[in-house]
Amino acid sequence: DTAVSQTPKYLVTQMGNDKSIKCEQNLGHDTMYWYKQDSKKFLKIMFSYNNKELIINETVPNRFSPKSPDKAHLNLHINSLELGDSAVYFCASSLARQVSTDTQYFGPGTRLTVL
Amino acid sequence: AQKITQTQPGMFVQEKEAVTLDCTYDTSDQSYGLFWYKQPSSGEMIFLIYQGSYDEQNATEGRYSLNFQKARKSANLVISASQLGDSAMYFCAMIRNTGGFKTIFGAGTRLFVKA
Numbered sequence: 001d002t003a004v005s006q007t008p009k010y011l012v013t014q015m016g017n018d019k020s021i022k023c024e025q026n027l028g029h030d031t032m033y034w035y036k037q038d039s040k041k042f043l044k045i046m047f048s049y050n051n052k053e054l055i056i057n058e059t060v061p062n063r064f065s066p067k068s069p070d071k072a073h074l075n076l077h078i079n080s081l082e083l084g085d086s087a088v089y090f091c092a093s094s095l096a097r098q099v100s101t102d103t104q105y106f107g108p109g110t111r112l113t114v115l
Numbered sequence: 116a117q118k119i120t121q122t123q124p125g126m127f128v129q130e131k132e133a134v135t136l137d138c139t140y141d142t143s144d145q146s147y148g149l150f151w152y153k154q155p156s157s158g159e160m161i162f163l164i165y166q167g168s169y170d171e172q173n174a175t176e177g178r179y180s181l182n183f184q185k186a187r188k189s190a191n192l193v194i195s196a197s198q199l200g201d202s203a204m205y206f207c208a209m210i211r212n213t214g215g216f217k218t219i220f221g222a223g224t225r226l227f228v229k230a
Contacts, residue, residue: 031215031216033218040222041154041204041222041223042220042222042223043206043220044220045217045218045219048215048216048217050215055214055215056213056214056215056217088158090160092160094216096215096216098167099146099147099148099210099211099212099216100146100147100148100167100168100169100170100210101148101165101167102148102210102216103150103162103165104150104162104210104218105162106152106159106160106161106162108158108159109158109159109160111158
């Protein structure tokens with residue numbers, strides 16, 4: 001049983017296109033996140049949602065629009081893709097009840113390549 | 116500024132020996148969590164161990180232990196009896212509550228286990 005799943009695993013597309021990545025968690029967690037891992041392996045948070053509400057938006061370009069239809073899903077839509085968007089995108093979830101013990105569980109990642 | 120520093124970009128260890136991966140952090144928060152994740156070459160992010168800022172005992176999980184020195188703001192990961200399968204990237208992370216739970220990651224340490 002997959003805890004945090006993402007689709008697709010790989011995404012290759014042309015510059016200027018619009019694409020979406022889907023994420024689902026079956027852990028009953030309240031909070032979901034999107035992270036971007038660049039080519040140097042640096043991981044940075046992009047967004048977090050708690051119970052369908054946007055909590056954190058880390059100065060991400062507004063071409064990126066997360067959508068949370070319910071607390072088990074957090075999708076990421078990207079408009080007008082640019083070469084610099086090429087990265088691995090990770091979805092994660094956590095209970096977010098107590099900061100000192102809040103383990104985040106990650107999806108398998110989506111490798112996005114923009115040509 | 117809140118940040119996580121991993122000063123070892125790469126490390127080698129002989130199989131069956133112990134290895135320490137360094138992590139220092141900077142925060143003025145009283146309540147925070149410190150976490151270690153493993154990322155093998157297959158790309159997934161695997162949670163290893165956490166330490167809460169109020170925990171007085173060092174965390175242990177099997178062959179992993181976290182050497183937490185709060186005054187020095189360090190949270191080093193110790194892997195005992197290294198195995199070939201331990202070869203991977205290791206990320207130290209800190210979670211803070213900034214009105215939402217936000218995780219910042221270090222740059223990672225790539226561990227190579229030699230047979």
